[in-house]
Amino acid sequence: MKELEVVYRVTCDAVEIEARARALAVEQSVEMPPGAITDAHVLEQVVGEVADIAPAQGGSFRVTVRLSVDSTGLEAGQLLNMLFGNSSLQREIMLEDFDLPRAATADFGGPANGIAGLRRRLGVYHGAMTCSALKPLGSSPAALADLAVRLGAGGIDVIKDDHGLADQRFAPFAKRVRAVQSALRREGLRARYAPTLSGGAMAIASGLEVLRDEGVEMVLLAPMICGLGTMHELARGRPELAILAHPAMAGAARIAPPTLLGKLFRLCGADATIFPNHGGRFSYSADTCRALAGAARDRWHGLAASLPVPAGGMQPSRVAEMRAFYGDDVMLLIGGALLESPLGVEAAARDFVDAVRGAPQ
Amino acid sequence: MKELEVVYRVTCDAVEIEARARALAVEQSVEMPPGAITDAHVLEQVVGEVADIAPAQGGSFRVTVRLSVDSTGLEAGQLLNMLFGNSSLQREIMLEDFDLPRAATADFGGPANGIAGLRRRLGVYHGAMTCSALKPLGSSPAALADLAVRLGAGGIDVIKDDHGLADQRFAPFAKRVRAVQSALRREGLRARYAPTLSGGAMAIASGLEVLRDEGVEMVLLAPMICGLGTMHELARGRPELAILAHPAMAGAARIAPPTLLGKLFRLCGADATIFPNHGGRFSYSADTCRALAGAARDRWHGLAASLPVPAGGMQPSRVAEMRAFYGDDVMLLIGGALLESPLGVEAAARDFVDAVRGAPQ
Numbered sequence: 001m002k003e004l005e006v007v008y009r010v011t012c013d014a015v016e017i018e019a020r021a022r023a024l025a026v027e028q029s030v031e032m033p034p035g036a037i038t039d040a041h042v043l044e045q046v047v048g049e050v051a052d053i054a055p056a057q058g059g060s061f062r063v064t065v066r067l068s069v070d071s072t073g074l075e076a077g078q079l080l081n082m083l084f085g086n087s088s089l090q091r092e093i094m095l096e097d098f099d100l101p102r103a104a105t106a107d108f109g110g111p112a113n114g115i116a117g118l119r120r121r122l123g124v125y126h127g128a129m130t131c132s133a134l135k136p137l138g139s140s141p142a143a144l145a146d147l148a149v150r151l152g153a154g155g156i157d158v159i160k161d162d163h164g165l166a167d168q169r170f171a172p173f174a175k176r177v178r179a180v181q182s183a184l185r186r187e188g189l190r191a192r193y194a195p196t197l198s199g200g201a202m203a204i205a206s207g208l209e210v211l212r213d214e215g216v217e218m219v220l221l222a223p224m225i226c227g228l229g230t231m232h233e234l235a236r237g238r239p240e241l242a243i244l245a246h247p248a249m250a251g252a253a254r255i256a257p258p259t260l261l262g263k264l265f266r267l268c269g270a271d272a273t274i275f276p277n278h279g280g281r282f283s284y285s286a287d288t289c290r291a292l293a294g295a296a297r298d299r300w301h302g303l304a305a306s307l308p309v310p311a312g313g314m315q316p317s318r319v320a321e322m323r324a325f326y327g328d329d330v331m332l333l334i335g336g337a338l339l340e341s342p343l344g345v346e347a348a349a350r351d352f353v354d355a356v357r358g359a360p361q
Numbered sequence: 362m363k364e365l366e367v368v369y370r371v372t373c374d375a376v377e378i379e380a381r382a383r384a385l386a387v388e389q390s391v392e393m394p395p396g397a398i399t400d401a402h403v404l405e406q407v408v409g410e411v412a413d414i415a416p417a418q419g420g421s422f423r424v425t426v427r428l429s430v431d432s433t434g435l436e437a438g439q440l441l442n443m444l445f446g447n448s449s450l451q452r453e454i455m456l457e458d459f460d461l462p463r464a465a466t467a468d469f470g471g472p473a474n475g476i477a478g479l480r481r482r483l484g485v486y487h488g489a490m491t492c493s494a495l496k497p498l499g500s501s502p503a504a505l506a507d508l509a510v511r512l513g514a515g516g517i518d519v520i521k522d523d524h525g526l527a528d529q530r531f532a533p534f535a536k537r538v539r540a541v542q543s544a545l546r547r548e549g550l551r552a553r554y555a556p557t558l559s560g561g562a563m564a565i566a567s568g569l570e571v572l573r574d575e576g577v578e579m580v581l582l583a584p585m586i587c588g589l590g591t592m593h594e595l596a597r598g599r600p601e602l603a604i605l606a607h608p609a610m611a612g613a614a615r616i617a618p619p620t621l622l623g624k625l626f627r628l629c630g631a632d633a634t635i636f637p638n639h640g641g642r643f644s645y646s647a648d649t650c651r652a653l654a655g656a657a658r659d660r661w662h663g664l665a666a667s668l669p670v671p672a673g674g675m676q677p678s679r680v681a682e683m684r685a686f687y688g689d690d691v692m693l694l695i696g697g698a699l700l701e702s703p704l705g706v707e708a709a710a711r712d713f714v715d716a717v718r719g720a721p722q
Contacts, residue, residue, distance in 0.1 A: 027642070030497035031523055036701030037497055039504065046499030046531075071498055073529040075560050077586045085524065085583065085609030089643050089673075136391035136398055137432055138407030143400065162392055163446065168434040170407075199436050200594030201562035201587075222446065225438045226562075227588035233561030248446030254612070281388070282450050312450075340397035 002049060002066040003104065006083055007097040011060040021050045021063045024093065027086050029067055046071060062096065069104045076108070076268040077229030083264075084255060095255040098263070105267060105301040108232070112239035113271040114304025115297060115329050121217060121242060122157045122192060127328050128356050129157045131309060132349060133335035134180070137164040141171045141179035147345065148180045151338070152189035154349025158331065159184075160194040160220045163246045167199060167207075174210045181214045194218035194244050198226055208234075211241065218242045224249040228268050235269020244309070245270035257288050262295025266306040270296075272331060277310035277322065286325070297329055309333050316341075316348070319355040332356055363410055363427040364465065367444055368458040372421040382411045382424045385454065388447050390428055407432060423457065430465045437469070437629040438590030444625075445616060456616040459624070466628060466662040469593070473600035474632040475665025476658060476690050482578060482603060483518045483553060488689050489717050490518045492670060493710060494696035495541065498525040502532045502540035508706065509541045512699070513550035515710020519692065520545075521555040521581045524607045528560060528568075535571045542575045555579035555605050559587055569595075572602065579603045585610040589629050596630020605670070606631035618649050623656025627667040631657075633692060638671030638683065647686070658690055670694050677702075677709070680716040693717055 006028070012020045025048030026034060034047050045068055052064040072079040087093040100108070111117070119125055132151045134144045148159050159180075167173040177195050184191055197207050197219045204226065211219060219241050223231040225248055235243060245265045250257075261275045273296050276282030278289045289310060297305035308326060311333035322332055334352055341348035367389070373381045386409030387395060395408050406429055413425040433440040448454040461469070472478075480486055493512045495505045509520050520541075528534040538556050545554055558568050558580045565587065572580060580602050584592040586609055596604060606626045611618075622636045634657050637643030639650045650671060658666040669687060672694035683693055695713055702709030 023642070029525070030499065031525055032496045032697035033701045036697065039497075039500060042497050042499035046497065068499070070529055070531065071525065073527045075527060075564070077559055077561070077583075078527040078529075081525065081527070081559075081583065081586055081609050085586065088610050088612030089608060089637055090612065091644055135393045136400075136403050136407065138391065138403035138429070139400060164390070164392055164432065164442065166434045166436060166439040166442070168431055168439075170431065198438055198442075198590070200438070200590035200592070201565040202594050202598065203436070203590065204562040205566065222438075222442065225442055225446065225588065226590065227586065229559070229561035229564065229587065231561070233563050237563065247450060248442050249449050251449030251451070276450055281384070283452055336393035336397065340394045 002045070002068050003101045004067040004069045004072065004082065005051065005099045006065045006067060006095070008063045008065065008087070009056060009060050009094040009096050010063050011092045017053055017061050021053050021065070024063060024087060025050050025065045028065065028082060029071065031086065069100060074104070074107045075229055076232035077227055080228050080264070088254065095259065097256065097259050102301040105303055108267050109236055109269065110266055110303030111243070111269055111271045111306050112235045113242045115307045116304070118242055118271055118307055123190065124157055128323055128326070129307070129331040130155070130353050130356050131158040131160060131331050131333040132156045132338055133160050133162045133333070134165065135162040135335060135339060137162060138170050141176045144171055144176060145179040145183035148191070148193060149183050149187050149189065150345040151349050152184055152187065152191035154346045155353035156191055156349050158194055158218065158244070159191050160244060161196040162335070163196060163220065163222060163248055165196050167203065173207060177210050177214050177216060181216055192218045194220045196220045198222070204230060208238070218244060220244045220246055222246040222248040223265060223268070228264070231270065232268040242271045243269055244272045244274065246274050247276070257284060258291040258295040262292045262306070266296055266303060270306050272307035272309050274309040274311050274333060276312035277314055280313035282312045293326055293330070305329065307331050311335070316352045316355060319352065323356070363406070363429050364462045365428040365430045365433065365443065366412065366460045367426045367428060367456070369424045369426065369448070370417060370421050370455040370457050371424050372453045378414055378422050382414050382426070385424060385448060386411050386426045389426065389443060390432065392447065430461060435465070435468050436590055437593035438588055441589050441625070456620065458617065458620050463662040466664055469628045470597055470630065471627055471664030472604070472630055472632045472667050473596045474603045476668045477665070479603055479632055479668055484551065485518055489684055489687070490668070490692035491516070491714050491717050492519040492521060492692050492694040493517045493699055494521050494523045494694070495526065496523040496696060496700060498523060499531050502537045505532060505537060506540040506544035509552070509554060510544050510548050510550065511706040512710050513545055513548065513552035515707045516714035517552050517710050519555055519579065519605070520552050521605060522557040523696070524557060524581065524583060524609055526557050528564065534568060538571050538575050538577060542577055553579045555581045557581045559583070565591060569599070579605060581605045581607055583607040583609040584626060584629070589625070592631065593629040603632045604630055605633045605635065607635050608637070618645060619652040619656040623653045627657055627664060631667050633668035633670050635670040635672050635694060637673035638675055641674035643673045654687055654691070666690065668692050672696070677713045677716060680713065684717070
């Protein structure tokens with residue numbers, strides 16, 4: 001059944017758009033001249049179809065294509081491949097949106113924990129949650145563990161690795177995970193640690209062993225680097241590990257951010273999704289951020305909600321405004337600003353947590 | 362040692378470029394205010410440095426940043442993260458080029474087989490090589506095996522899966538690999554089959570078992586979907602498997618194609634790299650293709666060469682021109698055009714092979 005509906009923005013001359021749209025539907029399905037296909041089943045069930053062409057901004061067109069759900073094999077990497085694999089090489093094409101039937105979204109499965117599961121795990125049943133990061137890259141495991149204790153003592157809910165922490169000699173993955181996790185445990189802190197899981201398939205398999213041995217309950221990963229399929233497998237196979245998705249390398253700037261970081265990451269199992277908040281170091285607009293948060297947590301085919309985690313150069317002074325903008329189902333992530341506070345990290349963390357937990361301004 | 366040199370193209374006002382360049386060096390290294398870093402080792406060895414700012418086309422700037430090689434952990438995904446992870450989210454930044462010291466490139470290792478190893482494996486010691494693809498998505502294993510036999514009987518050197526073939530119900534991975542590989546063996550054909558390896562870390566591990574059981578010697582994978590780190594691990598850990606890299610999802614259009622598909626894929630182990638040839642369905646220019654082929658196969662710190670595989674809507678009528686353009690160390694890939702030939706697939710394949718093997722026009 002051709003029920004994977006994909007919306008592209010195509011920039012080309014009006015006289016070419018029909019042919020261009022047909023070529024796009026072929027490119028993203030059978031990738032060969034349909035006239036040379038002899039199998040009736042393939043022609044009927046698999047070749048992409050143009051469902052709609054509508055004029056859009058700036059002389060571009062909004063083209064809706066229908067693809068076969070079966071062509072995704074219900075695998076996340078292959079879904080991405082069918083949505084945008086080859087077309088990503090064509091500058092005139094942008095991926096704007098997609099949708100699947102409810103049954104197929106259930107097969108993909110979405111977040112194993114979702115916002116409700118994260119709240120239970122963190123013991124934060126109302127209001128916004130807080131997150132900070134272990135930095136800088138280059139620090140020793142002991143230094144990072146010490147920072148984790150100070151952030152945890154300040155009341156932060158989730159302490160994640162900086163996304164640049166991988167498996168470097170400064171603080172090798174296994175040593176770092178052990179140091180941070182045991183320091184939090186020793187101090188009796190409630191904070192959950194989310195280490196960065198990275199590397200190829202084999203490194204990830206051995207990293208998962210470390211996480212299991214250390215009783216780690218959350219993990220940070222960058223699906224556009226380690227593979228969307230790997231995140232999806234974890235969500236299905238290791239639901240005890242809550243997933244915090246990082247947007248590194250997701251900035252093709254040719255996939256609408258709400259579609260990629262909101263919808264697709266949610267579908268493929270992100271319990272929480274980090275993204276650059278408007279007004280920070282990155283260029284997302286307030287509208288983009290609102291749409292992204294909506295795609296992550298609004299009702300969609302019965303999937304659990306992903307927790308929006310706006311970040312990227314945020315300051316404690318923006319907490320009230322961010323709470324008003326995002327509402328309660330959000331986790332605010334402030335990293336560097338806590339580390340440079342003249343109050344010291346623990347007091348700065350406590351102020352941040354109090355601002356988030358306190359009555360809205 | 363800060364010896365990972367990265368070149369970015371930055372678009373901003375001239376009065377802002379120095380601050381913008383410094384922020385970029387921080388973003389791609391410690392990702393926190395350097396003033397809050399107390400560890401002298403981190404300040405000296407890890408914080409990125411701006412090495413050069415030069416005016417470039419259209420009022421943009423060419424910014425050279427030096428990062429710590431150690432920050433990559435000598436892991437491919439993390440290298441990509443350090444090169445462009447967060448900056449990929451900033452529209453004003455493009456990744457133009459990078460270089461590493463010779464010792465670090467040797468540690469990454471590059472192609473395990475390279476052009477020379479592929480020639481030995483294929484028994485083609487001189488001149489260009491040939492490749493075609495099993496299509497369309499939706500076909501049964503038997504239909505794909507039959508097509509493989511016809512292409513192999515026509516003399517094609519490498520028969521790859523269409524990049525849309527993954528692990529779908531039409532032709533599940535293990536069944537397809539067995540059907541195609543045993544058909545080629547039964548017919549005594551010399552062609553090597555390169556199936557698509559896809560999915561998350563666990564699916565890839567089990568896919569590798571299938572390839573080992575069936576004696577498959579080549580594999581097709583899309584590093585930007587399954588993870589650059591996974592390709593790199595395979596190149597290091599399974600050198601008996603020659604790697605054909607596919608450019609799906611590599612079209613961020615904000616990484617120079619020669620840098621991504623030529624240099625980075627080579628560094629991380631691609632024995633051959635498929636890319637859209639100029640004049641086909643995609644928009645790469647002849648200059649881009651020449652630079653990409655150069656990055657793949659020219660001398661670079663002693664790494665083995667990657668074989669350029671221009672593709673994307675190529676026609677047999679272009680063989681002479683492509684041979685003249687790329688020279689001998691190339692593999693020409695023609696898929697759809699062989700399948701729609703009125704001659705039939707086997708005869709069309711034979712004509713293609715003869716044109717490639719024959720005297721240059």
